[in-house]
Amino acid sequence: MTLDTAIxxxxxxxxxxxxxxxxxxxxxFIAGVAMMGILVAGEIVAPGFAAPEQIIKMLVVAALLGIVxxxxxxxxxGGKEGIDLSVGAxxxxxxxxxxxxxxxxxxxxxxxxxxxxxxxxxxGLLNGIGVTVLRIPPLVMTLGMLGVLHGxxxxxxxxxxxxxxxxxxxxLVDDPLxxxxxxxxxxxxxxxxxxxxxxxxxxxxxxxxxxxTNETAARLSGVPVGITRTLLFGLSGxxxxxxxxxxxxxxxxxxxxxxxxxxxxxxxxxxFGGTSLAGGRGGYVGTMAGxxxxxxxxxxxxxxHIDPSGRQIxxxxxxxxxxxxxxxxxxxxx
Amino acid sequence: xxxEPITAANGTIPRSLPVLRASRIAKRYGGVTALxxxxxxxxxxxxxxxxxxxxxxxxxxCKIIAGAxxxxxxxxxxxxAPRHFKAPRDAAAVGISVCYQELSLIPQLxxxxxxxxxxxxxxxxxxxxxxxxNDDAARLMERFQGVAGENFFPNTLxxxxxxxxxxxxxxxxxxxxxxRIVIFDEPTSSLxxxxxxxxxxxxxxxxxxxxxxxxxxHRMRELFEIGDRMTxxxxxxxxxxxxxxxxxxxQIIGMMIGNDIVSSAQSPQEKxxxxxxxxxxxxxxxxxxxxxxxxxxxxxxxxxxxxxxLHGQGQSALLRSLFxxxxxxxxxxxxDGKVVKVSGPRAAMALGLAYVSGDRGRDGTLSxxxxxxxxxxxxxxxxxxxxxDVAAVSDQVLPVAERLKLKYAGLGSPISQLSGGNQQKxxxxxxxxxxxxxxxxxxxxxxxxxxxxxxxxxxxAELCLGGMSILFYSSxxxxxxxxxxxxxxxxxxxxxxxxxxxxLTEFELNQAAFASSASAxxxx
Numbered sequence: 001m002t003l004d005t006a007i008x009x010x011x012x013x014x015x016x017x018x019x020x021x022x023x024x025x026x027x028x029f030i031a032g033v034a035m036m037g038i039l040v041a042g043e044i045v046a047p048g049f050a051a052p053e054q055i056i057k058m059l060v061v062a063a064l065l066g067i068v069x070x071x072x073x074x075x076x077x078g079g080k081e082g083i084d085l086s087v088g089a090x091x092x093x094x095x096x097x098x099x100x101x102x103x104x105x106x107x108x109x110x111x112x113x114x115x116x117x118x119x120x121x122x123x124g125l126l127n128g129i130g131v132t133v134l135r136i137p138p139l140v141m142t143l144g145m146l147g148v149l150h151g152x153x154x155x156x157x158x159x160x161x162x163x164x165x166x167x168x169x170x171x172l173v174d175d176p177l178x179x180x181x182x183x184x185x186x187x188x189x190x191x192x193x194x195x196x197x198x199x200x201x202x203x204x205x206x207x208x209x210x211x212x213t214n215e216t217a218a219r220l221s222g223v224p225v226g227i228t229r230t231l232l233f234g235l236s237g238x239x240x241x242x243x244x245x246x247x248x249x250x251x252x253x254x255x256x257x258x259x260x261x262x263x264x265x266x267x268x269x270x271x272f273g274g275t276s277l278a279g280g281r282g283g284y285v286g287t288m289a290g291x292x293x294x295x296x297x298x299x300x301x302x303x304x305h306i307d308p309s310g311r312q313i314x315x316x317x318x319x320x321x322x323x324x325x326x327x328x329x330x331x332x333x334x
Numbered sequence: 335x336x337x338e339p340i341t342a343a344n345g346t347i348p349r350s351l352p353v354l355r356a357s358r359i360a361k362r363y364g365g366v367t368a369l370x371x372x373x374x375x376x377x378x379x380x381x382x383x384x385x386x387x388x389x390x391x392x393x394x395x396c397k398i399i400a401g402a403x404x405x406x407x408x409x410x411x412x413x414x415a416p417r418h419f420k421a422p423r424d425a426a427a428v429g430i431s432v433c434y435q436e437l438s439l440i441p442q443l444x445x446x447x448x449x450x451x452x453x454x455x456x457x458x459x460x461x462x463x464x465x466x467x468n469d470d471a472a473r474l475m476e477r478f479q480g481v482a483g484e485n486f487f488p489n490t491l492x493x494x495x496x497x498x499x500x501x502x503x504x505x506x507x508x509x510x511x512x513x514r515i516v517i518f519d520e521p522t523s524s525l526x527x528x529x530x531x532x533x534x535x536x537x538x539x540x541x542x543x544x545x546x547x548x549x550x551x552h553r554m555r556e557l558f559e560i561g562d563r564m565t566x567x568x569x570x571x572x573x574x575x576x577x578x579x580x581x582x583x584x585q586i587i588g589m590m591i592g593n594d595i596v597s598s599a600q601s602p603q604e605k606x607x608x609x610x611x612x613x614x615x616x617x618x619x620x621x622x623x624x625x626x627x628x629x630x631x632x633x634x635x636x637x638x639x640x641x642x643x644l645h646g647q648g649q650s651a652l653l654r655s656l657f658x659x660x661x662x663x664x665x666x667x668x669x670d671g672k673v674v675k676v677s678g679p680r681a682a683m684a685l686g687l688a689y690v691s692g693d694r695g696r697d698g699t700l701s702x703x704x705x706x707x708x709x710x711x712x713x714x715x716x717x718x719x720x721x722x723d724v725a726a727v728s729d730q731v732l733p734v735a736e737r738l739k740l741k742y743a744g745l746g747s748p749i750s751q752l753s754g755g756n757q758q759k760x761x762x763x764x765x766x767x768x769x770x771x772x773x774x775x776x777x778x779x780x781x782x783x784x785x786x787x788x789x790x791x792x793x794x795a796e797l798c799l800g801g802m803s804i805l806f807y808s809s810x811x812x813x814x815x816x817x818x819x820x821x822x823x824x825x826x827x828x829x830x831x832x833x834x835x836x837x838l839t840e841f842e843l844n845q846a847a848f849a850s851s852a853s854a855x856x857x858x
Contacts, residue, residue, distance in 0.1 A: 203719050206707055213700040220659060220697055221764060222683045222715035281702065 027274030031289035038296040046303045056182065058299050059292065060173065063188035064250060066291035067243040068262045069269040070195050071124070071236030073287045075138070076270050077199075078232045079212030079279020085142040086127060087240040087266055089149035091259025094120045094244025096153065099163025099254045106168040116241045123149070124237020128230030138233075153256055161254040169249035184246055188288075195284040208232065212280030264312075265294050268319045271326070294318075351414075353378050353546050354399065354430075354515055359408035360570075361394050368394040372408070373572035374565055376515060376546035381537060383557045383578065384550050386567035387590050387844055388645055388809055392550055393435070395567070396517050399548075400432040401425035431513035435520045435550075437504050441493035446471035448492055449507045474506045477536060481528040497524045505533060509540070516540060517548040522556060523826065534560050552644050552825070554583050554849040568592055583849055590848075591840045614671070615803045616772050618656065621665035625651040627827035628665070633772065633805060636798045640818025641807040643847040648827035649807040653774040656805070657689035658682045669772075683716050688770035690762050692777035698761035699749050706745035708760050709734065712768040734763045739789055755786035762790070766797075773797070773804045779813060791817055811840055823847055 042049030068087050075082040094116045101112035123145065130141040153161075172183035199205040207228045210218035219225050240259070247258060272290030275282025294315070301311045352375045359372035372395040376382055384392050397403045399410060401419025409416045412428060419425045422432075439448045446467045447454075454462045471488035478486070486499050495503065501524050508516060518537075522530050537560060540547055551557055557564065561578040566589040573589050616633040626648050633639050641649040655662035658676040667674055669685055676682045682689070691697035700708055706724070709731040714722065728745055735742070738759040742752055749760055762778065779787045794804060794817060808814040814821060815838050823831040823846040831846035833839075 201722050201724070203714050203722060206711065206714065206722065209703055209707070210700055210711060213703055214696075214698075216696055217698050217700060218711075220657075220679050220689060220691070221712040222680045223711070224680060280700075 027272065027286045028289055031272065031286070031293050034293045035289075035296055038293070038300050042296075042300045042303055045300075049300070049303060056180070056185075058295050060182055060184055060250070061298075062292045062295035063184045064243055064247055065262060065265055065269060065295060066188055066288050067191060067246065068240050068259075069266040069287050069291050070191060070284060071239030072266040073195075073270045073273075073275055073282070073284055074208065074232045074239075075236045076267075076275055076277060077208050077212050077279055077282060078229050080138070080215060080229070082131075082138050082212075082229070082232065082279060083142065083267065083277075084124075084127065084233065084236045084240075085139065085263060086123070086145040086149060087236065088260040088263035089146050089153065090120050090123055090237050090240035091244040091247060091262055092153055092254070092256060093123065093149055093259075094241030095248040095251075095254045095258055096157070096161055096163060096244075097241075098245045098248045099161075099165065102163065102166050102169070102248075104164050104166055106166045109166050109169055112166075113245055116245050117238050120241025120244070121234050121238040124234040124240075125230060127237065128233030131233060132226040132230050142233075157256065159256065161256055163248075164253040165248045165251075169246075170252060173246055173249040184249075187246075192284060192288050199283055204228070204231075209280055212278075214280075264315055264319070265291075265298075268315060268322070269294055271319060271322050274326075276326070277323070352376055353413060355411045355414075356395065356399055357409055357411070359395060359398055359405045359410070361391075361398060361403070361406050367570055369398070369405075370570035371572065372398070372567070372570065373575075374399070374548075375575065376548065377563075378514075378544045378546050379541055380562040381541055381547045381549055381560050383561035383564040384548055384567065385557060385564060385586060385590065385848075387847075388811065389569075390567040390590070391570040392567055393519060394570075396432065396519055396548065396550070399425070399515075400430055400517060402432075426511070426513070429514035430517070431508050431511040431515070432517045433504055433508035433519060433521050435523075437500055439492045439500055439503060439507070442491065444468075444489045444491055445475070445486075445495070445503050446488035448503055449474065449510050451507070453510075471506075474510060477506075478502050478529065478532055481526075481532060498526065498529060501525055502529065502533075505536070509536060513545070515546045515548075517550075519550045520552070521549075522551050522553065530556065552848050554586075558583075566590055583845070587841060587845050587848065591844055615669065616656075616805075617666075617668040617671070618652070619666040619668070621652065621655055621662040621667070623651060623655055623660070623662040623664070625827050626655065626662055626665075629824075629827070629829055631822060631829065633803050635803055636801055637820070638794060638798055638804045638806050638818050640814045640821035641805065641824060642811065642814050642821045642833075642843050643824035643830075645809055647824035647847075649824050650776050651827070652824075653689060653776045653805060653807060656682070657687055657774055659689065680715070683712065683768065683770075686771035687774060688712070688765035688768060688772070689774045690765055690776065690778045692758075692780035694754075694758055694761050698764075699757055701750045702748045704746050705735075705740075705742050705749050705752070705760060706731070708749045709745070709763050709767055712764045716768050731763070731767050734767045735760075737766070738763050738793070753783075755782040758782050759786065759789075771802065773802055775804060775806045775808075777807055777809050779808065779810065787813070811843055815840065815843065 039050040048054060068091060072084055072087060075084045097119055098112045098116045101115050102108045127142050127145050130136045131138050174182060177183040177186055199208065207218065207223045210221070210223050211225050211228055215225055243262070244259060248254060251258065269290035270282070270287050271277060272293060273282065273286025273288070275287060297314075298311060301314060306314070354374070354376040356372060356374045359369055360367070361369040369391040372391055374382075374384070374395060384395070386392050394403070398405045401422045401424050404420070410419070411417065417428070440451065443451070446464070449471050450467055454467060456462060468488040475482070475486065475488065482499055482502055483496060485494065492500060492503060501521060505518075505521055508518070522533065525533065537547060537549070549557070549560060558578060563575060564578050564581060564586065565575045566573050566586060568590055613635045614632045615635050618629060618631050621629045629648065629652050631639065641652065643649065651660065654660045656667060656676065658678040658681055661676060661678070667676055674685055676685065679689070700711070706728065710727050713730065714727065731745070740759050740763065741756050749757055752760065758778065765773065779790060794806070798804060806814070806818055808817070818838070819834070821833040821838060821843065822829045823833065823843060825847060833842050833846065
């Protein structure tokens with residue numbers, strides 16, 4: 001075989017494989033493989049890990065993470081180093097408001113929901129105003145907000161939070177509603193459709209991608225950049241509040257720091273789902289898949305008796321690995 | 335060539351042996367030839383003027399001499415020995431100093447620190463005697479006492495200085511370097527008359543100290559006042575060197591644009607005067623801002639009004655202020671005779687304005703987003719739609735794509751997959767889809783292919799017949815003159831001349847751009 005045919009043979013092979021390689025690099029494909037891998041590994045280590053009812057339990061947990069990650073996703077898509085580090089404290093705030101308004105009464109659920117969403121939306125808007133009007137970098141602004149919320153929560157509750165979930169809400173989260181799926185999963189699927197429609201079929205969605213891709217061009221094309229970005233932070237706060245509302249239903253009552261464990265995973269889920277931390281690229285479907293993978297991973301680690309600190313290490317390392325992988329991929333493309 | 339009395343062949347012999355000779359210098363950037371055959375010879379004790387139109391290669395030639403970039407071919411000889419500078423410091427080490435057009439000062443440092451940057455006397459390898467530094471700087475700054483304005487002290491931070499003060503510091507810094515060969519690249523563009531006079535005093539002192547000085551300016555009056563010899567460049571070539579005393583303005587401009595072009599001047603008659611209605615659509619009155627010094631204009635319905643002159647004389651700033659991208663500090667904008675306030679792009683869009691930037695990477699494209707979004711963005715933002723009916727919007731933007739003869743795989747493919755020219759068409763299409771009445775074009779053909787340009791010209795003419803009014807800035811003089819009904823010539827943020835009818839020629843354009851700066855100063 002001459003050198004020429006060797007080269008041409010190789011380039012043919014590359015061509016043939018190119019589409020397959022493309023699929024392999026797709027976030028959804030990676031997430032699917034990861035899910036299967038974790039389920040198989042879990043089943044081997046602890047038979048029953050991948051049983052249907054067990055999977056549904058894990059999906060409920062994934063839904064809670066997924067709802068937080070929806071807001072995180074929007075903020076990150078908007079670009080300009082958009083990130084929301086205050087989601088954990090906002091979740092706790094949301095759960096606290098919901099629990100105190102509800103006080104275990106079914107009749108107060110709707111009012112509790114409205115109050116929770118209104119206040120947490122307001123908290124998010126403050127983040128947004130800090131970022132757009134005062135030009136504080138999102139990292140600093142939301143970190144500051146995290147501190148303020150943490151302190152305020154302790155001050156307001158004197159360290160002993162009150163309030164608890166109504167029975168109907170707890171049932172919605174835990175018990176099968178339709179097709180054997182708990183209500184929270186139905187809510188999550190509905191949310192997935194809504195957020196995806198928002199991103200793909202509304203002017204607001206188009207504006208999010210526009211400011212995340214090229215803010216100057218967006219501004220020159222008539223996008224109200226500041227208002228759009230402020231709303232993104234508002235929505236992030238609201239989604240965190242919504243997650244807090246359901247977490248109240250999941251745990252029954254409130255404890256301080258109930259939301260803290262969601263901050264890092266909400267970012268990892270977004271990145272795992274293929275959304276670029278630089279903004280303008282990605283969508284919510286991938287983030288949902290990312291939330292499921294992370295929850296499965298967490299369950300597997302728990303099954304393996306890896307303590308919380310070990311889980312933290314693995315989660316942090318996962319984020320760094322993802323950054324390495326996606327960063328490299330983008331460089332290869334350009 | 336009977337009308338050209340001076341050429342390179344009969345250029346005068348330098349009074350003494352040249353200190354520097356650059357011969358047959360060529361430089362390409364990508365596919366663009368910046369310099370094809372640059373020649374320059376400097377004698378000690380002379381002020382050598384370098385002159386040429388936009389993109390003639392002056393700055394590139396200077397950069398090569400200063401070691402800021404390497405030539406593709408050609409030789410730079412110093413005292414008869416060829417030199418290869420790998421970096422600016424190599425050139426600085428043999429006594430070549432440059433006063434750059436884009437200021438090279440460090441804003442966070444003081445005036446004195448900037449003047450002596452890298453040449454401070456250091457005690458014990460670490461400490462700078464700042465009192466001595468300030469004293470030395472004060473001695474140099476005395477030269478501009480009384481004309482430099484307020485707060486011009488050795489310990490003032492450069493970031494607190496005005497544009498002309500910064501330019502003075504840049505000049506003093508260059509002078510303090512004490513090179514044998516000193517290049518001043520447009521040092522006077524932000525200075526007033528008194529400052530220029532004192533600067534010339536400095537140049538004369540440097541000259542009598544035996545230094546060779548290169549001086550670039552677009553103010554013809556200054557070139558004749560200070561220059562001993564002149565070298566004219568055109569399209570990357572040196573076309574002649576001669577004694578300043580032997581030349582006239584007209585001859586120089588003739589050499590700058592080339593006689594061949596003068597004879598084949600545009601035929602503005604091909605445009606029908608009826609195309610221009612009497613109705614004024616847009617009026618600007620005394621717009622003033624950072625780079626605008628009181629610009630007034632009026633644009634008629636169906637007219638293409640060109641903005642010409644050298645680069646960066648306020649053309650772009652005018653368009654951006656009209657669109658609200660960088661609003662002017664002062665002045666009045668009227669649309670249909672009514673005073674309007676353009677607070678930002680959204681307000682401008684509501685008034686029927688559209689702005690197409692030639693810098694599509696920065697101002698135009700959403701790189702990996704679909705062609706669909708790139709085309710529909712402005713239209714949808716204007717319409718206040720909430721839900722996007724993709725099919726309906728596609729029907730609205732497809733005719734635009736067709737009209738632009740856009741070559742693309744589909745509305746869903748990312749704009750980054752299109753060629754540069756087609757990307758620019760999409761950016762223009764975004765604005766056509768928004769159905770504006772007034773189009774502001776900011777050098778829209780920069781870096782796009784010839785065919786696309788031709789398509790664009792035809793389209794502009796067609797749009798005007800449909801009643802669109804266009805303000806058109808182009809850095810390509812030929813294009814500007816052939817497309818525009820009238821051309822306003824800009825210099826130093828002012829309109830210095832208006833060309834129409836038979837005066838729409840490159841000769842008139844360059845004469846106005848170079849010569850009328852003197853009148854601009856008189857009013858300043």
